[in-house]
Amino acid sequence: MSDLTPKDPRVEQAGASDESLQAAHEKLLGRKPDDGAHYKMLPLVLLFVFSGLIFYAGTYLNHYSARYDATVFDENGHSTKGVTAMAKVDPMVLGKKNFELVCATCHQVTGLGVPGVYPPLAESEWVNGSEERLIRIVLHGLKGPVSVKGTVYSAAAMPVFGKVAGSGYNWSDDKIAAVLTYIRASFGNKAPAVTSEQVAAIHAKEGDRKEWSAEELSKLP
Amino acid sequence: MTTAPQAANTAEVTEIDTSARWPLLLLLGSALLWLVLSGILALVNLMQLHTPEFLAGCSAMTYGRSSAIQETAFIYGWAANSGLAVALWLLARLGGAPLRSLNWVVAGTLFWNFALVLGIAGIATGDMTSNAWLHLPGYVLPMLLVAYGTIAVPGVLAWMGRRKEMTFAAQWYAVAALFLFPWLFSIAQMMLVFAPERGVLQALVAGWFVQGAWTLWLAPLALAAAYYLVPKVTGRIIPSYDFAQLSFWTLLFVGAWTGGRHLIGGPVPAWVATIAVVSCALLLFHYIVVAVNLRGAFCGGGSTVLKFVAFGLVAYVVGGFLDAYTAMRGVAVHTQFTHFSEGQSQLALNGAFSMLMYGAIYFLAPRITGLAWPSVPMIRAHYAAALTGTVILVVTLIGAGCVQGHDLNTATIPFADIAGHVRPWLLAATAGQAILLLGNLLLATHLFWLAAAKAATPAVFNPAPTMEASVS
Amino acid sequence: MKNGFTFFLGLFLAVALAWAGIVMGSHVQLGQLAPYFDENEGKAFPERMPGIAAQGQLVYQDLGCAACHTQQVRRPDFGSDKARGWGDRQSVARDYVSQAHVQLGESRVGPDLATFGARPLAVDATRLTQYLYEPHGGMPAYRFLFEERKITGERSADALKAAAPAGYEIIPTHRAVSLVAYLQSLNNVYEYPEARPVEPAAAKEGESK
Numbered sequence: 001m002s003d004l005t006p007k008d009p010r011v012e013q014a015g016a017s018d019e020s021l022q023a024a025h026e027k028l029l030g031r032k033p034d035d036g037a038h039y040k041m042l043p044l045v046l047l048f049v050f051s052g053l054i055f056y057a058g059t060y061l062n063h064y065s066a067r068y069d070a071t072v073f074d075e076n077g078h079s080t081k082g083v084t085a086m087a088k089v090d091p092m093v094l095g096k097k098n099f100e101l102v103c104a105t106c107h108q109v110t111g112l113g114v115p116g117v118y119p120p121l122a123e124s125e126w127v128n129g130s131e132e133r134l135i136r137i138v139l140h141g142l143k144g145p146v147s148v149k150g151t152v153y154s155a156a157a158m159p160v161f162g163k164v165a166g167s168g169y170n171w172s173d174d175k176i177a178a179v180l181t182y183i184r185a186s187f188g189n190k191a192p193a194v195t196s197e198q199v200a201a202i203h204a205k206e207g208d209r210k211e212w213s214a215e216e217l218s219k220l221p
Numbered sequence: 222m223t224t225a226p227q228a229a230n231t232a233e234v235t236e237i238d239t240s241a242r243w244p245l246l247l248l249l250g251s252a253l254l255w256l257v258l259s260g261i262l263a264l265v266n267l268m269q270l271h272t273p274e275f276l277a278g279c280s281a282m283t284y285g286r287s288s289a290i291q292e293t294a295f296i297y298g299w300a301a302n303s304g305l306a307v308a309l310w311l312l313a314r315l316g317g318a319p320l321r322s323l324n325w326v327v328a329g330t331l332f333w334n335f336a337l338v339l340g341i342a343g344i345a346t347g348d349m350t351s352n353a354w355l356h357l358p359g360y361v362l363p364m365l366l367v368a369y370g371t372i373a374v375p376g377v378l379a380w381m382g383r384r385k386e387m388t389f390a391a392q393w394y395a396v397a398a399l400f401l402f403p404w405l406f407s408i409a410q411m412m413l414v415f416a417p418e419r420g421v422l423q424a425l426v427a428g429w430f431v432q433g434a435w436t437l438w439l440a441p442l443a444l445a446a447a448y449y450l451v452p453k454v455t456g457r458i459i460p461s462y463d464f465a466q467l468s469f470w471t472l473l474f475v476g477a478w479t480g481g482r483h484l485i486g487g488p489v490p491a492w493v494a495t496i497a498v499v500s501c502a503l504l505l506f507h508y509i510v511v512a513v514n515l516r517g518a519f520c521g522g523g524s525t526v527l528k529f530v531a532f533g534l535v536a537y538v539v540g541g542f543l544d545a546y547t548a549m550r551g552v553a554v555h556t557q558f559t560h561f562s563e564g565q566s567q568l569a570l571n572g573a574f575s576m577l578m579y580g581a582i583y584f585l586a587p588r589i590t591g592l593a594w595p596s597v598p599m600i601r602a603h604y605a606a607a608l609t610g611t612v613i614l615v616v617t618l619i620g621a622g623c624v625q626g627h628d629l630n631t632a633t634i635p636f637a638d639i640a641g642h643v644r645p646w647l648l649a650a651t652a653g654q655a656i657l658l659l660g661n662l663l664l665a666t667h668l669f670w671l672a673a674a675k676a677a678t679p680a681v682f683n684p685a686p687t688m689e690a691s692v693s
Numbered sequence: 694m695k696n697g698f699t700f701f702l703g704l705f706l707a708v709a710l711a712w713a714g715i716v717m718g719s720h721v722q723l724g725q726l727a728p729y730f731d732e733n734e735g736k737a738f739p740e741r742m743p744g745i746a747a748q749g750q751l752v753y754q755d756l757g758c759a760a761c762h763t764q765q766v767r768r769p770d771f772g773s774d775k776a777r778g779w780g781d782r783q784s785v786a787r788d789y790v791s792q793a794h795v796q797l798g799e800s801r802v803g804p805d806l807a808t809f810g811a812r813p814l815a816v817d818a819t820r821l822t823q824y825l826y827e828p829h830g831g832m833p834a835y836r837f838l839f840e841e842r843k844i845t846g847e848r849s850a851d852a853l854k855a856a857a858p859a860g861y862e863i864i865p866t867h868r869a870v871s872l873v874a875y876l877q878s879l880n881n882v883y884e885y886p887e888a889r890p891v892e893p894a895a896a897k898e899g900e901s902k
Contacts, residue, residue, distance in 0.1 A: 009600045010678070012584050012865050014233050017685035018314050024688040025452075026387040028462045042513065046464055050506045057499040064498075064550075066491040070722035071887035073549065074768055075491040094732050148406035165269040174732065212469025269833070270802065277833030284833060285757020347755040349794060356757075378887045397704055404708045412716070420789035422716075422723055424797045429715050437707065470703065477711030483799050486767040488784040493719055554772050558763055558801035629801060632776030636804055 091193065095182025098175060103183075111187030119148035119156065122187035131180075131194055132215045135202045138176050140164060141211035158211070165208040173199040231684035238317045238588040241310060244326040245589050246672050248306035248372075251334050255298025260658035262291035267654050271640075271647040277569055281345035287355040290344050292548040296354060296434070297337050297365065300574060302330070303690060304442035305330075305369075307581045308395040310589070311449050313390050317384035320375040329371030336364035337491060353425050354431045362410040366403060373399045390465045390514075394445035397473060401437040405430055405477075421488050427688045429480030432497075433643075435569065436476025436504075443537070443574045446581040447515055447530055452523050454584070455517045456686055461510070468510035475503045481637065482544075483562070485553040494550075501548035508541035529580030532608060536572030536615075540565065560643065561622025568615045579607060579664065586671060587680040595677055599667045606660025613653030621646035696830050714735035723786050738883040739791050742875070747793060749875025752868050754794055756835070763798035764807045764879065778812075779805040785888045788881040803832060820866050821873050823853055838869035851897065 007013075016024075059210045066072035095106050100109060106118040113120035126134060126148060139162035160167040161176060171179075177196040184191035268275045269284045276282040313320045320326070341360035343349070348358035355366070376399050380392065409430035412418050418426055452459055459465065481489060481497035515534055521527025543565055547556045554563065583600065587593055594600060621643045628639040671677065742750070751786035753759075757787030775781055784807055789795045809815050814824060841857060842849070842864050852862035859880045865873075 006758070007523045008593075009583070009597055010595075011587045011680040011682065012454060012524060012526045013683050014685040015454050016452060016688035017233070018317070018453075018684075020688040021452055022315060022385060022387065022389050024458050025389050025462055026385075028458065029387070029466070043460055043464070046461065046506075046510065046513070049509060050467070053503050053506050057503050060502070061499050064491065066495075067492070068492045070490050070719075070786070072486065072491050073785055074771075075495055077491065090733060097733075097735060122236045178732075199640060273831055273833040278836055280837040283756055283835070283837075285760040286755075288760050289757050293860045349755045349757055351757055351759050351794070353799065378881065392699075396700075398703050398709075399700040401699075401708055406713060408716075418720065419724055420726060421786045421791065421795055421797070422720055423795045425719050426716055429711065432737070433708070433711065470707075473704065473707035474710065477708065480697075480711070480713060484797075486771045486783075486785050487765045487797060489787060490719065490722060493715065496715070550771075554767075558799065560800075562799065625801075629777075630773045632773040636777065640802075640831045 014015065091178035091181040092185065093176035094175065095180070096186075098171075098179050099163040099182055102169070111183065111189075116151075117153075119146065119151070119153050121183050122189065124148050125191075127183055128189050128191040130221055131198055132202065132220050134180060134184075135176070135194065135199050136206065136212055136217060136220070138162065138171075138180065139199070139203060140206065140209055142214065142217075143211040144213040144215075158212075160211065162203060164203070164211075173203055226501070230231055234588050234591065234680075234686045237313050237317075237319045238310075238585075239591060241313060241323060242589045244320075244323045244330070244587070245306045245310060246668075247327060247330050248302045248309075249586070249668060250307065250672065251330060252299050252302030253661070253668055255294045255302065255337075256661050257658070257665050259291050259294035259299060259447065260654070260661050262287050262294065264651065264654050264658055266291055267647060267651040271644045271651070280347075285351075286344055286349060289349055289351070290341050292354065293337075293341060293344065293356050295570060296439075297340075297357070298334075299367070300439055300442075301333070302568070303578045303582070304398065304439065304574075305372050305376075307446050307578060308399055308442055309372075309379070310585050311391050311395050311445055312376045312379040315389055315449070316379040316382060318379065318382060321378050321382075322375050325371050325374050329368045329374075333365060333368035333372065336361045336368060340365075348620075350414055352409075352427045352430075354434055355409055355413060355427065359410070359414040362406075362414060366407055366410075368404060369406070373403075390459070390462070390469065391445045391449035393466075393469050394441040395472060396447065397469075398438050399673060400443035401441075401473075402434070403436060405433045423665040424484060424487070425480065425489060425493065428483055428497075429622070432479045433477040436472060436479065436606065438554065439570075439574050440472065440476075440537070444511065446577045447518070447534060447537075448510075450526055450530050450580055450584055451515045451517045452688070454521060454527050456688060457517055458688060459514045461513050464510045465514055467541075468507045468514070471507040471510075472504065475500045475507075479504070479544075479548075482548060483557065485548070485550055485557060492542070498550065501545040504541060505545050508538045512538045525604065526580045528583045528604060529576050529583065530608075532611075533573050533576030533580065536568055536576060536611070540568045540573055555626035556622055559622040559625040559629065560618045561626060564615050564618030564622055567611070567618060571611045572615060576607065576611070579603070581670070582664070586668065588672060589681075591680055592671055592674060592677040593680045594667065595670050595674055596667065599663050601669070603660045603663045606656050606663065610653050610655075610657025610660055614650055614657060615653075617646045617650040617653060637652045726787055726790050728790055729883075730786060731883075738885070739788055739881065741791050742878050745871050745874040746878035747875075748867075749871035749873065749878075750792065750794060750796075752838075752872040753796060753875055757797040759796040761800055761802040761832075762796075762800075763801055763805045764795075765797050765883070766805060766807045774805065777804070780808045782882075782884065782888045784881055785885055787885050787887070806876070806879050807881045808879065810877045812880060815879075816876050818873055818877065821876060822869060823855070825869060825872070826853055826855055826863065826865075835869070838872065839863050839865050 064075040066075055066077055086169050107121050111121040126137070137158055141160040142156055142157065142158035145152055145154045159169065161169045161171045163170050163172060174196045177194045177199045180194040183189065184194065265276060265282065266284065266288045269277070269287070309320060309326065340351050340357040343358035343361065350358060376395070380396050401666055409426060412426045413423060413430070417423055448459070448465070478500035479497045481493035482501065485494040485498070487494070511534070518527050518531040518534055521531065547553055547561065547565065583594070624641050624646060625639060627644055628634045725727045728739060730737045757796045766782070767774045768783035769775040769781070788807070789812055815821055828834055839853070841861050844860055844862050848862055849864055851864055853865070857863050
């Protein structure tokens with residue numbers, strides 16, 4: 001017992017009582033930073049460091065936050081929205097795929113249709129003629145007698161493909177444009193492409209409606 | 222100091238300490254058992270890193286699982302138990318009244334450790350959730366939360382019922398740690414385990430939890446010990462104490478914003494990582510103030526406790542600077558995904574947290590048991606082992622990380638060759654971990670010896686002097 | 694710090710602000726992130742994992758594979774991920790939207806696996822299964838994912854070409870099979886709009902702003 005010197009590691013002695021420790025520090029907190037006009041270096045340096053760090057932080061944040069954009073993963077990068085955002089869709093590829101998936105059931109992969117039942121697309125005046133009519137046929141469908149390449153199909157029933165009421169397909173304007181572009185450039189057809197904007201314009205103009213008849217269409221340009 | 226005569230209470234040990242004896246010893250005892258277990262597993266893991274076939278045939282000890290168990294045992298076993306013990310004791314002493322409802326502590330500790338054993342068995346048998354710092358299976362998480370609350374109750378009571386309105390820095394840190402962990406833990410388990418977030422948000426929540434658990438829970442626990450021990454042992458007031466408050470709030474408010482720390486260059490929006498980089502830099506203010514405040518630890522005049530504390534503080538501050546440095550994108554590109562990060566976390570956990578806890582344990586154990594530590598050589602040997610072990614471990618892991626980072630970013634070096642280049646460093650790290658484990662075994666043995674000793678030397682405490690409130 | 698209420702408000706705000714900023718902030722941005730529908734291909738990316746691969750992800754998770762493998766590719770000018778053949782583009786948030794448990798990983802003791810499904814080792818399921826049993830190049834063997842079974846009648850078609858005691862063969866368990874399926878499904882190569890590297894011209898224009 002007597003060998004317990006003040007610095008014996010077996011029992012660490014305290015240098016201050018808890019109460020005095022708290023009381024002494026309590027007094028310090030109440031003190032003004034520059035108490036008694038003792039000009040001190042350390043507090044100034046610390047404040048300087050603190051403001052320096054905040055300045056650095058602000059600058060860095062400003063430079064590398066990429067405008068808090070959720071789609072920018074490179075801190076030097078800029079928003080990809082608009083410029084390179086959409087993947088380039090090749091209308092011929094998309095059109096061919098959808099044509100073969102859906103349209104070819106009736107019009108056949110060759111675009112020749114079935115004589116007497118399904119009208120052909122190849123060299124058809126409807127396909128190669130006015131976009132105004134062609135787009136409307138696909139968008140809203142066609143019902144009733146129609147004459148193609150001199151043959152009359154008495155009960156044509158082209159389904160509704162557009163994103164309109166009563167549609168079984170809900171194809172987007174882009175998709176319709178792609179399919180039309182495809183059929184106008186295949187089977188020996190050489191008509192210009194149809195753009196999504198053209199389809200969208202007609203879609204917006206006509207809205208929802210029932211199937212067209214050949215007669216109604218022929219009044220259009 | 223002219224006001225408040227201190228004659229009333231100069232006895233160094235009071236009922237505050239003796240009444241808390243068994244609950245605190247229970248916490249510390251289980252903490253040390255977990256520490257030893259995690260040390261053994263850390264050794265196994267390092268051996269597996271340089272010799273992959275080691276124990277590979279055993280499904281419970283495959284590297285992925287054993288490293289998860291090691292981390293869990295360290296954080297939820299050692300760090301949680303020891304940190305709670307120290308925080309409770311500090312709050313009681315500084316609150317000036319014995320801890321109340323100590324039965325809650327005992328029940329909570331038993332429940333916590335039971336749930337942890339269950340969880341670790343779950344990891345070993347295939348219920349791991351693979352979230353950093355939250356590998357535990359879902360079924361034990363609510364149990365841990367309840368157990369934590371139970372243990373923390375007396376600490377909160379001690380804070381609410383403190384004798385003095387004014388509070389000391391050690392109390393801020395201890396109370397912050399007690400309160401913030403349940404928040405972090407419950408949010409993390411909800412958003413990661415029970416109702417997982419979508420896609421990379423999981424990685425973000427995990428990052429936020431890991432950084433939060435360090436800066437808002439473990440670091441405050443360790444700092445509470447440091448802010449108490451340094452003035453207490455030296456008997457001198459903390460220099461530039463008026464900055465301690467600002468530093469405290471800096472840590473708390475900025476800490477968890479470093480959540481994107483490990484996602485630099487990763488599949489999260491750039492701003493998340495940028496905020497983390499900036500927050501790591503802002504935290505430097507906190508580290509500088511801690512260094513200025515607690516520099517008294519380096520003039521401890523031969524005090525063993527302060528030797529541990531001094532080492533812990535160096536590790537803490539160096540770790541903070543290293544963190545800010547490696548968070549910079551140009552540096553992170555080399556250090557992330559390598560052993561460098563592992564070295565940093567060992568520096569924080571073994572270097573800073575554990576060292577400060579060892580210091581606190583050496584200080585408080587004689588006070589709560591009323592007995593002196595049985596052996597001086599054991600204390601010295603533990604210090605030597607902990608110091609050399611940690612230094613070797615951290616330095617070699619960081620060295621390994623530098624080699625690995627350089628090799629990974631040099632595409633002409635075949636990937637298969639990297640392991641060979643890193644191997645010598647990992648062998649040295651294994652040696653460091655072995656020394657560290659030896660030291661921790663010494664501490665565990667020593668504490669059990671102290672608790673069990675019948676013919677031990679009673680501790681004699683000199684009356685504590687009164688601290689002068691002079692401006693240094 | 695006299696005022697207990699202010700102190701607690703501070704503690705609460707400390708957690709709440711960081712949570713709101715980091716977690717909720719990115720949740721608002723990415724929480725509703727949907728797969729990207731490619732009109733040309735007619736399907737959405739990332740593709741859904743087959744059921745067996747989703748089971749394999751659980752095996753990957755409970756074995757802690759993420760302790761050594763990352764699943765995130767850094768952009769070409771940040772590290773040498775591209776040069777190592779780990780992926781031509783930076784991994785983006787959308788790569789992970791269909792995964793139940795994202796395993797980004799934090800250590801590259803082993804190679805990155807984000808595009809593993811396209812590599813020679815992964816293309817052939819038999820070879821990958823064999824690799825799990827007898828790896829070379831630093832990975833530990835995962836023999837506990839296989840069982841040694843007595844040959845009754847004909848040899849099983851799934852049996853590995855590995856040394857087994859006479860009359861026995863090595864058969865991958867369901868866990869091994871699903872893990873292989875998962876590893877094969879890892880193939881984040883689809884070029885999302887946000888994943889394309891910024892074109893130099895666009896970058897310059899941005900800087901001059």
